[in-house]
Amino acid sequence: MIQAIAxxxxxxxxxxxxxxxxxxxxxxxxxxxxxxxxxxxxxxxVLVGAEFIAMxxxxxxxxxxxxxxxxxxxxxxxxxxxxxxGVARYAGIGLAVAVALAAEVMIAVGAWSAGxxxxxxxxxxxxxxxxxxQAIGTLLYTRYVFIFEAAGFVLxxxxxxxxxxxxxxxxxxxxxxxxxxxxxxxxxxxxxxxxPVGQGVQL
Amino acid sequence: xxxxxxxxxTLPEVVLGLGxxxxxxxxxxxGPGSTxxxxxxxxxxxxxxxxxxxxxAGSGGVAFDGLYRADAFSTFAKIxxxxxxxxxxxxxxxxxxxxxxxxxxxxxxxxxxxxxAGMGMMVSAADLLTLYVGLELQSLSAYVLASFxxxxxxxxxxxxxxxxxxxxxxxxxxYGISLVYGFSGTTQFDGxxxxxxxxxxxxxxxxxxxxxxxxxxxxxxxPFHMWTPDVYEGAPTPVxxxxxxxxxxxxIGLGIRVAIEAMGxxxxxxxQIVIFAALASILLxxxxxxxxxxxxxxxxxxxxxxxxxxxxxxxxxxxxxxxGVLTYLAIYVAMTLGSFLVVLQMRDADGQPVESIVSLxxxxxxxxxxxxxxxxxxxxxxxxxPLFGFYAKFAVFDAAVKAGLFPLAAVGxxxxxxxxxxxxxxxxxxxxxxxAPAFVKGDEGPLQGGLIAVAAVIVSPLGYLTxxxxxxxxxxxxxxxx
Numbered sequence: 018m019i020q021a022i023a024x025x026x027x028x029x030x031x032x033x034x035x036x037x038x039x040x041x042x043x044x045x046x047x048x049x050x051x052x053x054x055x056x057x058x059x060x061x062x063v064l065v066g067a068e069f070i071a072m073x074x075x076x077x078x079x080x081x082x083x084x085x086x087x088x089x090x091x092x093x094x095x096x097x098x099x100x101x102x103g104v105a106r107y108a109g110i111g112l113a114v115a116v117a118l119a120a121e122v123m124i125a126v127g128a129w130s131a132g133x134x135x136x137x138x139x140x141x142x143x144x145x146x147x148x149x150x151q152a153i154g155t156l157l158y159t160r161y162v163f164i165f166e167a168a169g170f171v172l173x174x175x176x177x178x179x180x181x182x183x184x185x186x187x188x189x190x191x192x193x194x195x196x197x198x199x200x201x202x203x204x205x206x207x208x209x210x211x212x213p214v215g216q217g218v219q220l
Numbered sequence: 221x222x223x224x225x226x227x228x229x230t231l232p233e234v235v236l237g238l239g240x241x242x243x244x245x246x247x248x249x250x251g252p253g254s255t256x257x258x259x260x261x262x263x264x265x266x267x268x269x270x271x272x273x274x275x276x277a278g279s280g281g282v283a284f285d286g287l288y289r290a291d292a293f294s295t296f297a298k299i300x301x302x303x304x305x306x307x308x309x310x311x312x313x314x315x316x317x318x319x320x321x322x323x324x325x326x327x328x329x330x331x332x333x334x335x336x337a338g339m340g341m342m343v344s345a346a347d348l349l350t351l352y353v354g355l356e357l358q359s360l361s362a363y364v365l366a367s368f369x370x371x372x373x374x375x376x377x378x379x380x381x382x383x384x385x386x387x388x389x390x391x392x393x394x395y396g397i398s399l400v401y402g403f404s405g406t407t408q409f410d411g412x413x414x415x416x417x418x419x420x421x422x423x424x425x426x427x428x429x430x431x432x433x434x435x436x437x438x439x440x441x442x443p444f445h446m447w448t449p450d451v452y453e454g455a456p457t458p459v460x461x462x463x464x465x466x467x468x469x470x471x472i473g474l475g476i477r478v479a480i481e482a483m484g485x486x487x488x489x490x491x492q493i494v495i496f497a498a499l500a501s502i503l504l505x506x507x508x509x510x511x512x513x514x515x516x517x518x519x520x521x522x523x524x525x526x527x528x529x530x531x532x533x534x535x536x537x538x539x540x541x542x543x544g545v546l547t548y549l550a551i552y553v554a555m556t557l558g559s560f561l562v563v564l565q566m567r568d569a570d571g572q573p574v575e576s577i578v579s580l581x582x583x584x585x586x587x588x589x590x591x592x593x594x595x596x597x598x599x600x601x602x603x604x605x606p607l608f609g610f611y612a613k614f615a616v617f618d619a620a621v622k623a624g625l626f627p628l629a630a631v632g633x634x635x636x637x638x639x640x641x642x643x644x645x646x647x648x649x650x651x652x653x654x655x656a657p658a659f660v661k662g663d664e665g666p667l668q669g670g671l672i673a674v675a676a677v678i679v680s681p682l683g684y685l686t687x688x689x690x691x692x693x694x695x696x697x698x699x700x701x702x
Contacts, residue, residue: 138405163284167353178364
């Protein structure tokens with residue numbers, strides 16, 4: 018009973034905030050609605066017992082992706098009113114895309130009944146009593162460790178690539194030299210003077 | 221199986237990965253000055269990875285619970301990949317030295333090493349996950365390498381085009397993978413083969429089509445070839461030489477593994493796709509190259525054309541066919557790298573690279589040895605008999621005929637004569653046209669000339685002496701799949 022109430026609550030808020038993400042006039046509000054949608058989707062994941070995915074949604078999507086969106090939206094100088102001006106003009110194309118997507122969903126459902134989705138051939142069964150966070154960790158660090166490490170290399174390539182393509186030596190900028198700052202002694206940097214009255218200081 | 225035994229089988233990738241990380245650290249502290257050291261060290265790492273193939277990694281079997289397969293096939297492909305990558309590392313300093321704009325930075329050999337590790341995973345894949353991660357490792361490095369000359373607008377354009385279209389192809393491939401996983405319930409190739417053997421549903425068929433489309437993009441087979449000429453033209457020449465050799469071998473090797481190991485029972489389904497891609501690549505590669513005036517674009521179409529010939533061997537679907545593809549790839553790598561090494565020698569009086577075919581005019585009088593080498597590569601790519609390129613085509617057509625694909629072989633042979641036209645036009649430009657200003661000689665030492673000479677000897681009739689060895693080795697590699 019309480020589960021059903023929670024489900025309908027989360028599901029309703031996800032759909033509502035999804036719709037408001039598209040409909041709200043202010044792009045910053047859109048991102049805020051999106052974050053709410055992510056939170057509620059995480060709630061749905063907890064309900065189906067996938068607590069790891071729920072945590073991922075909150076940490077990765079809310080914590081990183083949505084905040085990044087927010088920064089981008091606030092930093093870019095985009096006239097959203099102008100972007101929306103073509104809505105009526107492109108309504109036809111948009112509708113066509115929507116019909117195509119709807120057809121794909123239908124076909125996918127049809128395919129579901131046509132072939133059989135067969136998950137009996139599991140290559141990496143886990144103990145059903147094991148909590149799913151532990152199960153994912155066990156598989157990731159034992160059976161799939163080779164792929165896991167390779168994925169790490171993919172990220173390394175992305176990092177090297179970003180630096181190779183964008184980093185340049187800036188001439189003329191003055192960097193902080195901590196060692197030099199620490200090595201500086203008061204007697205090198207300051208001077209005690211006792212100026213006579215009425216004559217000012219000789220610098 | 222314990223962990224050490226698993227690692228021993230994946231030793232080439234371990235060597236490449238650790239080597240790349242170590243060299244990355246060297247280059248981070250050494251700065252641009254360390255490029256030379258890092259380049260030679262990268263060649264040494266590639267050599268070390270090739271040595272590692274003599275151990276369990278050469279014939280060990282399945283590692284990591286069926287994710288990775290080390291066998292004679294992967295060994296053959298990996299040796300080709302490592303040789304091509306090493307040549308790409310070695311040919312770069314001469315090019316970047318004299319090109320105004322960007323210097324060669326030590327990240328270049330590091331990225332090539334990581335790409336080689338990804339390609340090794342591709343040809344050793346025994347699971348859809350290994351396939352995809354290996355492919356992404358190779359592709360991501362390739363995107364960065366394509367736009368390595370940051371100040372050159374064409375290079376940046378090449379990188380962007382390659383990235384956007386490559387990401388799209390990865391998406392198509394992933395869609396296919398998800399369908400196959402959904403309808404077969406497993407990501408392992410042998411399990412997938414069982415499901416295809418047991419009878420197939422519409423979903424499995426869709427998955428097959430999408431996976432082949434994604435792989436066809438990576439090997440730039442028609443109709444997924446659109447990116448090739450633009451990327452090959454814009455990327456720095458050593459990178460283009462790399463694209464035309466090692467990733468091509470890896471993509472075709474991956475295609476063979478998926479076709480034979482995972483989808484072997486669905487031979488009749490994928491054979492149609494492979495036959496269409498082969499014929500379309502041969503025809504388009506031959507016809508579209510005729511109008512080109514840029515030598516790099518010409519070689520891009522030539523590579524599309526050659527992928528078509530290699531796919532004829534795959535269409536046969538027999539061990540002889542796969543052996544033919546491997547033989548073809550080995551000879552193709554020598555011809556292509558040789559041609560690009562000659563293109564690297566094309567420099568005007570200021571030392572800037574020139575790429576137009578017209579500038580080759582009369583090269584037989586200004587640089588006779590270079591012209592002779594280029595003529596050999598062109599004749600060989602055209603498949604004209606005394607040269608080794610003929611044997612490559614013979615091997616795949618022979619396999620196709622033995623598998624009963626007479627019409628395919630007949631159309632392929634007919635179309636290869638169309639392709640001969642533009643290869644011969646390059647030879648005619650070099651030998652019979654009025655001399656254009658001579659290319660200046662580089663000062664990078666005997667290395668590049670030596671590499672050209674080695675490639676020329678391989679494609680020369682002397683190459684036929686290697687047939688007993690190459691034939692036995694490639695058939696052993698092909699039998700490992702069946």
